[in-house]
Amino acid sequence: MEQRISLITLGVRDKARAAAFYDALGWQRAPGHEGVIAYDLLGQTLGLFELEELAKDIGVPVETLGHGGLTLAHNLRSRAEVEDLLSRAEAAGATILKPAQEVFWGGYHGYFADPEGHVWEIAHNPLSPLRAGDGAFRWQGYPED
Amino acid sequence: MEQRISLITLGVRDKARAAAFYDALGWQRAPGHEGVIAYDLLGQTLGLFELEELAKDIGVPVETLGHGGLTLAHNLRSRAEVEDLLSRAEAAGATILKPAQEVFWGGYHGYFADPEGHVWEIAHNPLSPLRAGDGAFRWQGYPED
Numbered sequence: 001m002e003q004r005i006s007l008i009t010l011g012v013r014d015k016a017r018a019a020a021f022y023d024a025l026g027w028q029r030a031p032g033h034e035g036v037i038a039y040d041l042l043g044q045t046l047g048l049f050e051l052e053e054l055a056k057d058i059g060v061p062v063e064t065l066g067h068g069g070l071t072l073a074h075n076l077r078s079r080a081e082v083e084d085l086l087s088r089a090e091a092a093g094a095t096i097l098k099p100a101q102e103v104f105w106g107g108y109h110g111y112f113a114d115p116e117g118h119v120w121e122i123a124h125n126p127l128s129p130l131r132a133g134d135g136a137f138r139w140q141g142y143p144e145d
Numbered sequence: 146m147e148q149r150i151s152l153i154t155l156g157v158r159d160k161a162r163a164a165a166f167y168d169a170l171g172w173q174r175a176p177g178h179e180g181v182i183a184y185d186l187l188g189q190t191l192g193l194f195e196l197e198e199l200a201k202d203i204g205v206p207v208e209t210l211g212h213g214g215l216t217l218a219h220n221l222r223s224r225a226e227v228e229d230l231l232s233r234a235e236a237a238g239a240t241i242l243k244p245a246q247e248v249f250w251g252g253y254h255g256y257f258a259d260p261e262g263h264v265w266e267i268a269h270n271p272l273s274p275l276r277a278g279d280g281a282f283r284w285q286g287y288p289e290d
Binding site for chain 2: 001002003004005006007008009010011025026027028030031032038039040041042043044045046047054057058059060070071072073074075085088097098111118119121123130131134135136137138139140
């Protein structure tokens with residue numbers, strides 16, 4: 001199994017509301033197929049799909065699908081960017097779970113839940129600098145210019 | 146907000162078991178920090194972290210964290226590869242939720258739950274060919290060679 005994830009599909013109860021949230025953060029939808037609202041990321045796509053339909057597609061009762069046994073992290077280049085994005089997310093309808101603050105491992109982060117409850121961590125991690133240009137992440141970081 | 150996700154963190158109750166599962170599928174761990182077991186993907190990292198610790202880090206009761214309101218998809222280049230990977234996942238400890246089968250949109254897929262219940266879709270989508278070489282995915286696909 002190659003080390004890559006093609007699609008992250010968020011199950012949502014209100015697709016229009018969920019899409020309005022990501023649109024408000026400045027993401028551009030990919031054109032194409034009906035049914036899924038898709039945003040192309042770096043080498044993968046994030047899709048919004050009705051939770052009931054997702055459960056049907058998997059073949060499990062919708063009640064068995066929770067909303068957050070994992071988190072999606074978006075890392076930024078400074079503390080100020082973390083604070084700015086958390087504010088913008090809240091203005092767009094997110095619930096702040098943890099305001100921006102220093103973390104024991106040397107970083108700075110906060111968490112929000114999107115309008116459907118999916119949990120995002122917004123972080124600045126000085127130990128793992130992002131790749132110049134596209135902002136790609138890897139565990140031990142990219143060399144700084 | 147740039148269109149990228151830096152980290153996907155799976156909350157797990159048994160980190161050694163979860164890591165053994167991804168190791169068994171052939172993934173290589175990134176060296177580094179204690180605490181999180183990390184696998185570098187394409188421009189992002191997947192991390193395994195204790196569910197209790199993840200809940201503490203977010204600042205929510207662990208009971209509020211479910212296990213699958215979203216899915217992670219791994220797309221492959223043929224139907225045979227889908228069947229092969231589902232078999233290997235099952236042998237490594239996954240629960241098959243949906244055996245490999247044709248899908249109405251023209252693809253071929255199946256679902257498994259990893260040992261912690263996180264839901265993976267394994268798919269061949271002829272409408273969205275993967276990028277040659279690294280297998281990157283985007284919604285409308287990459288031109289075939």
